[in-house]
Amino acid sequence: MSLQSSPRTATLTARAVLFDMDGTLVDSTSIVERVWTAFAGRFGLDIDEILRTSHGVQAMDTVRRFAPAGTDIHALTAELGRMELAETRGIVPVPGAPELLACLPPDAVALVTSASRDLAGVRMAAAGIGIPAVSVMSEDVDRGKPHPEGYLRAAALLGVAPADAVVFEDAPAGIAAGLAAGIRTVAVGPNAGELPDGVLHIPDYSGVTVTTHRTAAGVRTLSFSF
Incomplete structure (x- = not known):
């Protein structure tokens, strides 16, 4: 995975994408x-x-x-x-999240949330977002964020090494979990707190684009531009 920055843009390339839910995909x-x-x-x-x-x-x-x-x-x-x-009043998708998810191969995406499976289902449905086939909920881990267990489990379920994935997270505990898993982590929204070195921050996904590539060896990669 790579990350290159300039004063105006950043490009990140990975094989899989791991999303938190509340504050990252869904504004609850x-x-x-x-x-x-x-x-x-x-x-x-x-x-x-x-x-x-x-x-x-x-x-x-x-x-x-x-x-x-x-x-x-x-x-x-x-x-x-x-x-x-x-309660579902006021639940909306984070701007650009549905559009970004629609551009991603379903088998390259996972949801990793501290919410229960029932709560994730209610909130994702209220926001009009489908739950990825690979999902790691609170019931699926012994140790919640900031422990990396959830993100490591999701990467393994997607069949990629942590270094070949990217995490999108909104909160310090989730950011710490992604980094502890050895996964490049992007902070989303206003609740990220003070960011560790090397963590990119975006307000939402409205300015994010993604393209899919195949290497000469046939490996699929996803390139994000911010």
Whole structure:
């Protein structure tokens, strides 16, 4: 995989593409904020701190971190999950995401999300985006982001080495997971935080184009221009 930059453009070439969901393909900000605000209000917690650290992280990990001692973590996480499943108001695709996905070979794409399979289905459907055949949900991993397990699993399912893939992510935990997996990672949107060296940042996909090539050996590659 390669990355070349100039003052105006960057070009990235890979064999497979791994997408996060919330904030990366689907804008569900309004729902996420409503659910976590209700959680914070119940226990008198700092909502700003919760929102700052919960992006891209499994809900149970956030509940475990912030809920008072003695809380039934599993029951509370399930309750918050039901609240999220019941809400689809305000869900929209990230600009340019459906168009970019339509240009990509389906067998070169994976979804890697901290959401459950049910929640991913609801949110992707609400945004009008189909779930890729290869998907890694919260139920499929033992360790959520920022651990690289999900991205490593997705790359293996697509049959590519981490160095031959690219990750699109919106949150610090997901960016850290992609980089820890040894995968070139592109940050998307306003929630990426301070970026590690070498991480490209884009506001959305409206300015992204992709072309498909075949090497002399018949290997398919995808070239992204930003």
